[in-house]
Amino acid sequence: MRALLFERKMAKYAAAAVAGRLVPGGGAKVGPLHLADIDEPELPGPGWHRVRPRLAGICGSDLATLDGRSSRYFEPIVSFPFVPGHEIVGELDDGRRVVVEPVLSCATRGIDPPCDMCSAGHTGNCERIAYGHLEPGLQTGFCRDTGGGWGLSLVAHESQLHAVPEDLTDEAAVLVEPTACAVHAVQSSGVREGDVVVVLGAGSLGLLTIAAVRKLCLPGTLIAVAKHPEQRALARSLGADIVAEPEEVRRAVRRSTRSLTNGDVLTGGADVVIDCVGSSSSIADALAVTRPKGRVSLVGMAGNTTVDLTVLWHKELVLAGTYAYRHEAFPLAFEVVREAKLQRLLSATYPLDRYAQAIEHAAQAGRRGAVKIAFDLRTERRR
Amino acid sequence: MAPNNSVRHGRPGFVLEVDRSTPPTLFWHGEGFRLEKLPVGSRVVYAPEPVTALKDPDGAIRHALANPLGDSAPLADLLTPGMKLTICFDDISLPLPPMQKPDIRQMVIEAVLDLAAEAGVDDVVLLAALALHRRMTDPELRHALGDRVFDAFAPSGLLQQHDAEDPTKLLHLGSTEAGEDVEINRRAAESDLIVYVNINLVAMDGGWKSTATGLSSYKSLRHHHNVKTMQHSRSFMDQHRSELHSSNWRMGKVIRDAGIKVFQIETTLNNDTFPDSFDFLQKREWEWGARDRASFLAVSKTLDRTPDRLKRSIFQGIKAPHRMTSVQAGEVEAVHEVTTENVYRQQLVQVEGQTDVLTMGLPYISPYNVNSVMNPVLVACLGLGYFFNLYRNKPLVREGGVVIMSHPTPWAFHPVHHPSYIDFFEQVLSETTDPLEMESKFEERFATDPWYIHLYRTSYAYHGVHPFYMWYWCAHALQHLGGVIIVGGDPRSVRRLGFKPASTLRDALEMAEDVVGRDPSITHLHNPPLFLADVR
Numbered sequence: 001m002r003a004l005l006f007e008r009k010m011a012k013y014a015a016a017a018v019a020g021r022l023v024p025g026g027g028a029k030v031g032p033l034h035l036a037d038i039d040e041p042e043l044p045g046p047g048w049h050r051v052r053p054r055l056a057g058i059c060g061s062d063l064a065t066l067d068g069r070s071s072r073y074f075e076p077i078v079s080f081p082f083v084p085g086h087e088i089v090g091e092l093d094d095g096r097r098v099v100v101e102p103v104l105s106c107a108t109r110g111i112d113p114p115c116d117m118c119s120a121g122h123t124g125n126c127e128r129i130a131y132g133h134l135e136p137g138l139q140t141g142f143c144r145d146t147g148g149g150w151g152l153s154l155v156a157h158e159s160q161l162h163a164v165p166e167d168l169t170d171e172a173a174v175l176v177e178p179t180a181c182a183v184h185a186v187q188s189s190g191v192r193e194g195d196v197v198v199v200l201g202a203g204s205l206g207l208l209t210i211a212a213v214r215k216l217c218l219p220g221t222l223i224a225v226a227k228h229p230e231q232r233a234l235a236r237s238l239g240a241d242i243v244a245e246p247e248e249v250r251r252a253v254r255r256s257t258r259s260l261t262n263g264d265v266l267t268g269g270a271d272v273v274i275d276c277v278g279s280s281s282s283i284a285d286a287l288a289v290t291r292p293k294g295r296v297s298l299v300g301m302a303g304n305t306t307v308d309l310t311v312l313w314h315k316e317l318v319l320a321g322t323y324a325y326r327h328e329a330f331p332l333a334f335e336v337v338r339e340a341k342l343q344r345l346l347s348a349t350y351p352l353d354r355y356a357q358a359i360e361h362a363a364q365a366g367r368r369g370a371v372k373i374a375f376d377l378r379t380e381r382r383r
Numbered sequence: 384m385a386p387n388n389s390v391r392h393g394r395p396g397f398v399l400e401v402d403r404s405t406p407p408t409l410f411w412h413g414e415g416f417r418l419e420k421l422p423v424g425s426r427v428v429y430a431p432e433p434v435t436a437l438k439d440p441d442g443a444i445r446h447a448l449a450n451p452l453g454d455s456a457p458l459a460d461l462l463t464p465g466m467k468l469t470i471c472f473d474d475i476s477l478p479l480p481p482m483q484k485p486d487i488r489q490m491v492i493e494a495v496l497d498l499a500a501e502a503g504v505d506d507v508v509l510l511a512a513l514a515l516h517r518r519m520t521d522p523e524l525r526h527a528l529g530d531r532v533f534d535a536f537a538p539s540g541l542l543q544q545h546d547a548e549d550p551t552k553l554l555h556l557g558s559t560e561a562g563e564d565v566e567i568n569r570r571a572a573e574s575d576l577i578v579y580v581n582i583n584l585v586a587m588d589g590g591w592k593s594t595a596t597g598l599s600s601y602k603s604l605r606h607h608h609n610v611k612t613m614q615h616s617r618s619f620m621d622q623h624r625s626e627l628h629s630s631n632w633r634m635g636k637v638i639r640d641a642g643i644k645v646f647q648i649e650t651t652l653n654n655d656t657f658p659d660s661f662d663f664l665q666k667r668e669w670e671w672g673a674r675d676r677a678s679f680l681a682v683s684k685t686l687d688r689t690p691d692r693l694k695r696s697i698f699q700g701i702k703a704p705h706r707m708t709s710v711q712a713g714e715v716e717a718v719h720e721v722t723t724e725n726v727y728r729q730q731l732v733q734v735e736g737q738t739d740v741l742t743m744g745l746p747y748i749s750p751y752n753v754n755s756v757m758n759p760v761l762v763a764c765l766g767l768g769y770f771f772n773l774y775r776n777k778p779l780v781r782e783g784g785v786v787i788m789s790h791p792t793p794w795a796f797h798p799v800h801h802p803s804y805i806d807f808f809e810q811v812l813s814e815t816t817d818p819l820e821m822e823s824k825f826e827e828r829f830a831t832d833p834w835y836i837h838l839y840r841t842s843y844a845y846h847g848v849h850p851f852y853m854w855y856w857c858a859h860a861l862q863h864l865g866g867v868i869i870v871g872g873d874p875r876s877v878r879r880l881g882f883k884p885a886s887t888l889r890d891a892l893e894m895a896e897d898v899v900g901r902d903p904s905i906t907h908l909h910n911p912p913l914f915l916a917d918v919r
Contacts (some may be wrong), residue, residue: 255829258833
């Protein structure tokens with residue numbers, strides 16, 4: 001079958017890191033990703049299904065991997081070579097369409113009894129993602145055994161499958177997995193009625209988070225911080241009360257909360273800040289605009305960053321990571337996608353053989369007026 | 384003859400009709416200029432030349448203090464030992480540009496202090512009438528008051544600046560018959576006598592506005608600094624048709640009825656606005672000599688190569704050679720009547736009929752960016768608030784007409800002076816440019832924001848509500864006009880203001896034709912030097 005394959009080739013990985021620094025997404029052309037003809041993954045056992053991807057999105061974590069920016073933290077929890085792609089709407093052999101929940105938790109790995117986290121329903125926090133009968137891999141799309149969305153076939157355990165309602169298009173369904181991340185982020189952020197909530201970043205994850213906040217909470221004021229004009233328009237249409245540019249964030253939060261300032265830091269600030277960027281500057285912004293004892297949720301993948309945590313210490317802030325989701329996030333994600341008409345965030349699709357352009361487009365989405373870029377595998381020839 | 388009287392020597396204002404031989408017209412363009420060829424048939428309105436200044440201003444001041452107008456005793460008779468005297472004076476917003484030393488305030492206050500000393504008055508406080516403007520810096524105060532006064536009063540804390548946000552320093556005097564709160568500075572209100580020292584640059588200044596606005600609080604100001612008042616002040620330079628004037632006069636009655644004694648000293652200036660190095664700015668282009676042309680070229684070429692920051696600093700360093708043309712003192716309304724006539728004597732220009740398109744070059748300075756940055760909100764206010772309103776009878780531009788302004792309109796703000804302007808520009812104007820909508824939706828929030836209040840009181844920031852007032856100042860023009868175009872402005876800033884950007888005057892005139900029709904009548908406001916169009 002045709003698939004984009006990511007191999008462990010250090011020289012190419014280094015080249016991708018250089019290219020990615022020059023041009024966002026440039027790592028795809030020179031790095032370890034290439035289009036290949038490979039065997040379909042085998043079904044690991046009972047309860048597993050073959051899924052033929054229809055649309056598969058390109059995520060920020062994929063881009064970090066392709067541009068050589070990923071943390072070495074991931075080394076023991078991925079297995080090479082792998083087919084990337086974990087935002088998947090696909091089709092089972094019987095024709096049913098499904099969205100794949102990519103986390104490879106205890107249930108998928110044949111581990112019984114499951115770990116404490118999986119037992120508690122926190123499958124995203126599974127403690128066994130490098131163990132069991134599968135090769136290491138925190139998700140489908142990072143595991144050698146399962147395949148991924150950027151190929152014509154993958155395997156998924158029944159615990160990973162969510163049926164797509166007939167009336168939901170593929171274009172909407174491919175947004176369900178990242179929306180589940182947003183739902184989880186909002187659910188774990190503890191937003192209370194009337195809170196001032198800030199969402200930093202308005203790439204796909206930021207915009208989906210705005211939609212999720214509107215669906216799941218009753219904030220007093222929802223402030224979105226968006227860099228590009230299209231993002232600002234979308235943020236507003238998805239329910240942000242105030243949309244500010246990154247350099248305006250302190251002023252926007254200050255005037256909404258009637259805070260004073262100490263130098264560059266607000267004395268008060270927002271109750272909850274959800275950082276969907278994960279850069280050192282966005283984290284610094286988040287800490288600066290959160291009220292004492294408030295909460296910063298780090299949704300964007302941070303990697304190696306340098307941040308002055310004095311303000312976190314002094315204002316007694318809670319800085320918490322949020323990753324993936326619980327299984328229960330998916331039904332809500334379907335609702336958010338449907339109600340907010342999130343299919344409009346799918347800006348362009350590409351065939352596999354134009355992967356370099358697709359990845360470059362995704363990496364430069366904001367400045368090019370795009371949000372989500374995906375591979376369209378519906379017309380790919382299968383062998 | 385009283386030394387107060389000066390005679391006109393300069394030529395009156397003039398309306399030029401452009402023909403093929405007319406040289407290009409100078410347009411102010413922020414910290415720079417543009418030479419524009421106006422279409423044949425356009426009119427250019429020039430200010431009157433400077434009225435001859437008083438030969439002996441000190442003598443004129445002494446004469447005015449001893450020979451008050453209206454129902455007032457001479458100042459010397461009002462001063463008694465043991466009394467509480469507060470001398471209030473106009474702030475940094477007047478005059479424009481700041482004048483060369485000695486400043487009029489210094490001259491008048493020194494004369495008042497001499498009389499106070501002779502009368503044995505010990506309890507004297509000098510008070511800058513800031514209203515909601517920023518506090519003046521020490522160098523600015525020293526420039527306005529002179530070294531002797533500054534050094535005598537500042538070290539002992541007797542040189543004060545009005546604080547409209549300190550409830551302990553305000554006194555509510557009551558309400559007007561229209562229900563307007565009158566709240567003014569407590570020290571002034573509780574004084575046995577207020578002496579107010581005014582500089583009357585335009586016809587709107589002075590009179591009861593000095594005390595009722597200059598010494599008041601947001602609670603009081605909001606009754607006339609609002610959209611309705613501005614839309615019903617046509618123009619606010621014409622006191623007989625100005626609701627702003629009427630409201631201040633109603634408040635003045637409350638002040639008077641509360642037993643507060645005000646001895647008003649008003650002065651007028653000639654419009655000798657620019658020093659010798661910029662002499663060409665005072666002249667009509669067809670009268671430029673070789674020296675003027677050389678100066679213009681030298682200044683223009685230098686400015687072209689000068690970084691914006693340095694340009695700003697050069698222009699803000701200009702001190703005007705303004706000279707005093709009259710001084711009158713005594714009862715507020717009687718004084719102001721004479722003052723207004725003296726302002727008109729310098730500034731009135733007869734203009735026949737309205738125009739479809741009014742063009743104006745906006746200079747680097749407005750009342751609210753002295754030693755500061757002319758941010759986009761102030762650009763709008765200078766053009767649509769001040770210049771548009773420089774009329775009597777009817778606006779220079781017809782209803783539904785277009786104003787074309789020339790200014791670079793950079794997206795730039797002074798972070799210390801204009802913090803609430805930044806938020807206003809980012810938040811309010813991105814949501815609405817409708818004065819009424821922003822007044823109801825945003826004004827109070829900005830006006831009561833504790834951070835802006837803190838900065839107004841302790842730093843050098845305009846009050847949080849001030850950018851709203853700048854926009855309300857434009858309300859009459861916004862209601863009246865069919866379109867506003869800015870030539871050579873930063874397109875992002877211009878669009879945020881709700882106006883249209885144009886690269887050249889020619890483009891702007893073509894765009895204006897979409898609004899007013901083909902072959903429009905065009906009039907250019909050749910300003911500054913300042914004038915007031917009497918439109919018939």
